[in-house]
Amino acid sequence: MANKNLNNANKAKKDEFYTNLTDIEDEVFLYKSQFAGKTIFCNCDDPFESNFFFYFAMQFNFFKLKKLIASSYAGSPIAYNLFEPTDETKIKPAYMVELNEIKNTDGRDNFDFDDIKRILNDLKSKIADGAATDGKNKLSILKGDGHYAAGDFRSKECVALLKQSDIVVTNPPFSLFREFVAQLVDYDKKFLMIGNLNNIKYKDILPLFMRNKIWLGYNSGHLWFKVPASYEEKATDFKIDTNGQKWRRMGNIGWFTNLDVKKRHEEFMSYKNYNPQDFPKYDNYDAIEVSKTADIPKDYNGIMGVPITFMDKYNPDQFEILGVLNSGSGNEYDYAKAILYGKQLYARILIRRRIK
Ligand SMILES: C[S@@+](CC[C@H](N)C(=O)[O-])C[C@H]1O[C@@H](n2cnc3c(N)ncnc32)[C@H](O)[C@@H]1O
Numbered sequence: 001m002a003n004k005n006l007n008n009a010n011k012a013k014k015d016e017f018y019t020n021l022t023d024i025e026d027e028v029f030l031y032k033s034q035f036a037g038k039t040i041f042c043n044c045d046d047p048f049e050s051n052f053f054f055y056f057a058m059q060f061n062f063f064k065l066k067k068l069i070a071s072s073y074a075g076s077p078i079a080y081n082l083f084e085p086t087d088e089t090k091i092k093p094a095y096m097v098e099l100n101e102i103k104n105t106d107g108r109d110n111f112d113f114d115d116i117k118r119i120l121n122d123l124k125s126k127i128a129d130g131a132a133t134d135g136k137n138k139l140s141i142l143k144g145d146g147h148y149a150a151g152d153f154r155s156k157e158c159v160a161l162l163k164q165s166d167i168v169v170t171n172p173p174f175s176l177f178r179e180f181v182a183q184l185v186d187y188d189k190k191f192l193m194i195g196n197l198n199n200i201k202y203k204d205i206l207p208l209f210m211r212n213k214i215w216l217g218y219n220s221g222h223l224w225f226k227v228p229a230s231y232e233e234k235a236t237d238f239k240i241d242t243n244g245q246k247w248r249r250m251g252n253i254g255w256f257t258n259l260d261v262k263k264r265h266e267e268f269m270s271y272k273n274y275n276p277q278d279f280p281k282y283d284n285y286d287a288i289e290v291s292k293t294a295d296i297p298k299d300y301n302g303i304m305g306v307p308i309t310f311m312d313k314y315n316p317d318q319f320e321i322l323g324v325l326n327s328g329s330g331n332e333y334d335y336a337k338a339i340l341y342g343k344q345l346y347a348r349i350l351i352r353r354r355i356k
């Protein structure tokens with residue numbers, strides 16, 4: 001078991017990017033009305049360090065949640081602790097916490113940070129035989145199933161938690177993004193999650209965009225994440241804050257979801273007319289190159305290649321996604337490389353205007 005945990009810890013090294021509270025607030029708040037009466041599951045989230053769990057715990061009554069569940073992974077190192085000084089030498093167990101009610105010490109529900117801390121620490125101090133409850137809320141230590149380590153989102157225990165949940169909200173391990181999405185689609189769950197936008201062009205993800213099973217949320221861009229002290233210092237996109245906490249910045253990060261997003265129903269307005277000089281055809285594929293999403297010609301009804309950033313403006317009633325120009329062999333919808341005047345371009349999404 002010790003070896004297995006070490007292996008997991010090595011694998012997890014590239015996955016330890018902890019999300020900033022403000023980035024979570026900026027996105028998650030926009031879906032507030034969709035959370036009422038729902039069970040939220042943060043399944044890559046240690047309750048003692050995840051801002052996803054902390055944010056939903058703080059909004060528990062305001063969002064009218066039914067239940068909040070978080071589970072954490074045995075292979076995950078301690079990156080920091082929200083409630084106590086961080087001790088990276090500790091091995092953390094795979095926790096599962098289930099909140100059904102949050103009140104402050106007076107029994108009122110205008111609780112704060114200290115109340116969340118009190119509830120968690122109280123449960124932690126009561127753990128016996130791997131579980132504790134205060135009558136309403138529960139904390140337990142996950143065991144794993146012989147195949148998957150404790151807290152692995154694919155383990156039997158976590159799948160059982162997934163089944164009783166309505167919406168998964170998290171930042172999953174970057175290295176397992178595609179498997180993570182596949183599981184959510186298989187179990188027909190609602191989700192809101194962080195990921196790298198480059199995933200869009202790959203074979204397991206693009207068809208889901210084409211079938212309207214997944215789309216982008218509101219925010220995207222460069223995000224700063226807390227990383228464990230063991231992460232190497234870098235010349236760029238790296239900082240150490242006044243508390244000694246290391247941070248790394250990742251580009252091309254966005255939110256992937258199947259919750260309703262208003263902008264998906266808004267018409268994308270373009271102001272350019274088509275002309276063959278500004279919009280030449282690829283050397284090797286019968287579609288025009290549109291190098292900037294903003295320039296999509298308003299009067300062209302044929303196939304157009306657009307940058308991946310288009311997905312941020314995608315309204316399925318206005319455009320149809322036909323495939324991708326990427327490597328030419330990545331998947332059944334990856335028709336060719338995007339080559340223009342003999343030069344290979346970045347990946348392009350192939351779209352066509354829906355004629356009304
Ligand atoms: C990108 S980090 C984000 C952590 C947290 N969700 C947040 O946003 O702050 C992904 C987390 O998933 C954990 N992890 C890695 N492999 C996992 C697996 N198979 N199942 C569940 N969690 C895993 C990592 O150790 C890490 O803590």
